[in-house]
Amino acid sequence: MRVDLVVTSPPYALHFKKEYGNVDKAAYVEWFRPFACEILRALKPSGSFVLNIGGSYNAGAPTRSLYHFRLLLMLCDEIGFHLAQECFWYNPAKLPSPAEWVNVRRVRVKDSVEYVWWLSKDPMPKADDRRVLTEYSPDMKRLLVRGYRAKQRPSGHRITQKFQDRGGAIPSNMVERGNNESNSEYIRLCEQRGLKPHPARFPAALPEFFVKFLSDPGDLVVDPFAGSNTTGAVAESLRRRWLSFEMEPKYIEASRLRFPSVREQ
Helix, strand or coil, X not given: XXXXXXXXXXXXXXXXXXXXXXXXXXXHHHHHXXXXXXHHHHEEEEEEEEEEECCCECCCCCCECCHHHXXXXXXXXXXXXXXXXXXXXXXXXXXXXXXXXXXHCCCCCCCCEEEEEEEECXXXXXXXXXXXXXXXXXXXXXXXXHCCCCEECCCCCEXXXXXXXXXXXXXXXXXXXXXXXXXXXXXXXXXXXXXXXXXXXXCCHHHHHHHHHXXXXXXXXXXXXXXXXXXXXXXXXXXXXXXXXXXXXXXXXXXXXXXXXXXXX
């Protein structure tokens, strides 16, 4: 069975250990290598691999680790993936950290962006940005009504074609989504059932963007580091087939709460 899309967020190489398990920065690239080989093997030629990976500070200094860049180079130079596009997840609700450098010594600013590497098996993977159009800005809406006088912009680019309403604006590679899910249905149901929610969840809107953008209904979407199975729930809601993998039984049990049809089974 060949896979159309892999969307995942593996444990980051953070300085402080997390209860869900995370690998040391020095070992991270080699730890991820066998997963990368299997993902490449399983993907269809037109398939994509979307990897959400967060940055990290070096121990004892206000300097950034390069582990996620080394990971990207390994994936492309050694495994054989193509970098289709570097995308970014901007989380405006992210708390300031590390506290020593941002809150106490005040020598760094809050880090609110995580990388999302969009990788592909072939240089021309399946994709359609018309599936993820956003609402036009007020200025663009006015231009669509009033029209546009052809002219040369200060950058030297000359716009001559008339603007047309194409159903929405083409989104940027910056996906802005908060991750303050404290009142979400998943959290509420975990509290009701006495189950521990996964402590590192990404917002459903993040995999939703890439599932819509890079796959069709009926395609197979896979998350090899499922956690609370946000990706599977999103794929189900968008009529995609899905497979999710998670080693920790308690997180698998809690993930059932994302699916109304199986909650009571």
